[in-house]
Amino acid sequence: MAAPAGLWAEVRALLPGAEQGLTLALSGDVEDCVRLLLQRARGLLCGAAGRPCAATAAQLRRLGDVLRDYSWEKLNAGPWREVGKAWRQVYAYGCLFGALAEVAAGRPLAPAVRLCDMGLLMGASVLDNVLARLVRVLQAHLPRAERRGPAAGTAEVRPWGGPAAGTAERVRTDHPSPVPVVQLEDALPHLQCPSLEHFRDNYLIPQKPVVLEGIMDHWPCMKKWSVDYFCQVAGCRTVPVEVGTQYTDEEWSQKLMTVSDFINQYIVNKNSMGYLAQHQLFDQIPELKEDISIPDYCCLGEGEEDDITINAWFGPEGTISPLHQDPQQNFLAQVFGRKYIRLYSPQDSENLYPHESQILHNTSQVDVEDPDLVKFPNFRKAAFQSCILMPGQVLFIPVKYWHYVKSLDISFSVSFWWS
Structure with missing residues (x-):
């Protein structure tokens, strides 16, 4: 034919x-x-x-x-x-x-x-x-059905964040895990739309992490994005998926699958743990890139806008990024769901026991929420700050700052790496 x-x-x-x-x-x-x-x-x-x-x-x-x-x-x-x-x-x-x-x-x-x-x-x-x-x-x-991919599950709930997360979803409804407690003395500071000069002088130059509020309220993704929306826009698209709770696990692997298959297997039915961590998603599916904006504060960096790396992080409750550091400044923008994040200064690197292997030298050996203090005794000396990152909030993570991230709900985040 x-x-x-x-x-x-x-x-x-x-x-x-x-x-x-x-x-x-x-x-x-x-x-x-x-x-x-x-x-x-x-x-x-x-x-x-x-x-x-x-x-x-x-x-x-x-x-x-x-x-x-x-x-x-x-x-x-x-x-x-x-x-x-x-x-x-x-x-x-x-x-x-x-x-x-x-x-x-x-x-x-x-x-x-x-x-x-x-x-x-x-x-x-x-x-x-x-x-x-x-x-x-x-x-x-x-055909419309093929654009979405196979139909998702049966229980209708919303991701954490209510109306900002978009339309109702079909996702699993089991009991969430306990939310870590953020002590007042460890809490990260919050700022409402600081000026470029204030952010530069008080956080970028001294390399201090901070939670920024109000800077992504106008992004279309805050009203449009949801699990169901991703099925509509990208259900038939093939993407790489990380399989496992965290990349340091022995059983961790990667495979290619459609977005709808990922949602059905790992978000709706949660047959096992899987995470869509994609460095090319916004180039591959430009419709999604049109719904976000590069934070204005990135103009304070040394590179051009084309040098900024935009990453997508989409997964179920319980996915973890173990304590690690990145070679660039990072704005982590939370679209829907919540994340518990703990930060340690680069000055504490020796107390965090980085892996000795070259491939994992930027990752700590310590399980942050259940540390083995017999094996890693100096970990108790490391001071940290923490937060529960909520929808609409953006966390500034300075270059080389150690950070541990745990999804508390079905979560979608966008990170901007810049120099």
Whole structure:
């Protein structure tokens, strides 16, 4: 069955019209045979007048498979930082040609959406980030039920925070765990919309953590975002999920799954513990990025706005980020749910017993809420500050400040790392 003419025209309009315009430029060297495969796929795509016929679509699909399989081996041959950008671009082209072949052949669109997501996650941008533009078109043409993914559970409740969290959710309703007590002498200070100068002089320069209030009240996410909203906007999208309570656990792992499957398995039914910790979510799903704003205080940093890393943290009650430190300043913005957060100064690093291994050198060996003081006796010397971060609050975590984070409810946070 051929693709509907309107959909194919909409998809084809995302690409250059002529073969010479589809440059296939690569940022590095790859084998000549790979370049020939790319050129052959380009020729099939651009050589057909109108929609490719079934035979041409099948050839394009096979070429996409070969390009993805070959480059996938290169992507997984060693440490990710050593993977050449050219091979990530080849993988993105393989995903692009595969997705286009699915559309041209009139196949169901969900596999094409997944191919786009795989290219966005594992590949590098090609043709002015065409995969991000393509997936938005495809998602709009999916049947409504497929856009959301499988239906979620049965119990209707709201995340902590009431109306600010959005519409009613279908999530589990078991008893929440006890909320840690924040003693007055340990409580972090709170500020209501401080001026740039006041924040700079009293918190940024002296590197003191503080909870900021009122600075994200105008963000659209505060009225729109909810578990149900994510199913509507991104239910069919494939994302990486961290499986396990915390990344230091032996059983911790990562896997790819759709947002709706993640919500059903880890949020609604909670068959096990899983967390969506995504450094690319807002690039992968721009609709979500439009609902947040970079805090104005980031302009006090040394880098440009493009240098700011925006991360998404979405998971059930009980997920934990063990005591660790990050190499940049951090604004942690709480959209819905509550988090218990404990902070320790970098001056106390020796009392926090960082792991000796290079890969975990920024993480403490100590279980903050149940420390083994026989094994880690100096931990009792470390002074800390803490807070229950509520929806609409933003925590400033200075660079290298140790922080422990525990979700007290179904929670969605956005962090901004800046220099």
